[in-house]
Amino acid sequence: MVKSKVSIIIPCFNEETTILDILKRCKPYADEIIVSVAKKSTDKTYQIAKDFGATVVTDNGLGKADGMKVGASISKGGILIFIDADGSHIPEDIPSILRCFEEESADVVITSRMRGGSDELHGSISKFVRMILSDIITLIINYRFGLRITDSQNGFRGIKKSVFDSLKLKAKHTEVETEMLMKAAKMKYKICEIPSKELARKGGISKLNILKHGWRYLWVVLSNIFW
Numbered sequence: 001m002v003k004s005k006v007s008i009i010i011p012c013f014n015e016e017t018t019i020l021d022i023l024k025r026c027k028p029y030a031d032e033i034i035v036s037v038a039k040k041s042t043d044k045t046y047q048i049a050k051d052f053g054a055t056v057v058t059d060n061g062l063g064k065a066d067g068m069k070v071g072a073s074i075s076k077g078g079i080l081i082f083i084d085a086d087g088s089h090i091p092e093d094i095p096s097i098l099r100c101f102e103e104e105s106a107d108v109v110i111t112s113r114m115r116g117g118s119d120e121l122h123g124s125i126s127k128f129v130r131m132i133l134s135d136i137i138t139l140i141i142n143y144r145f146g147l148r149i150t151d152s153q154n155g156f157r158g159i160k161k162s163v164f165d166s167l168k169l170k171a172k173h174t175e176v177e178t179e180m181l182m183k184a185a186k187m188k189y190k191i192c193e194i195p196s197k198e199l200a201r202k203g204g205i206s207k208l209n210i211l212k213h214g215w216r217y218l219w220v221v222l223s224n225i226f227w
Helices: 019-029 045-052 064-073 091-103 125-145 161-167 176-186 210-224
Strands: 006-012 032-037 055-058 079-082 108-112 157-160 191-195
Touching (some): 006 064, 019 045, 019 091, 045 055, 125 176, 157 176, 176 210
16 A cells, blocks of 8 residues: 555535544544534534544635645645545545555546546536536547546545645645646646545535636646647
């Protein structure tokens, strides 16, 4: 398995109904767990995570990417694992992510809902639009950088901390996954992908509004497609 210490970072915004279960299931695979709670969060997520024994920080209120970066900035592990707190990701797949760093010498490991299946990508117009936008972005990334990935947007992923720091990410919201992947590809880091099923979220509906945030994804793609 991976020799580097593993920091699991969980960005949260009002996830009191799911965070404890995620923490319990992540604990066997982590040297440290960092819960980055959104400044605008109003429920008991912070206290639940603190009582569990996780390292808990509050972000600057700028969005998911801000929470990820705040968590990464205090992490001590050489490998960072990002996982959402809404119950849609499967923590038991973390060992498969870690094996890619050890056996494939990966710098970035993405989990793919396209290969693992998803209970969240179908069933409504909004989900259909999200899937199409994700597929278009993935297609652009593959053709631009010569990759063969199937899911560029999934937030469940691993990255070496040294690589994460070198990317100097600027995104503030969920478009950070796109920026992370494109910058890693531009800098010739090795990117691997494994299947992981996406479950129906236990924490309610998605907080992503495509009409409100879709332009952010397009801007990230356009600003990173050329060197």
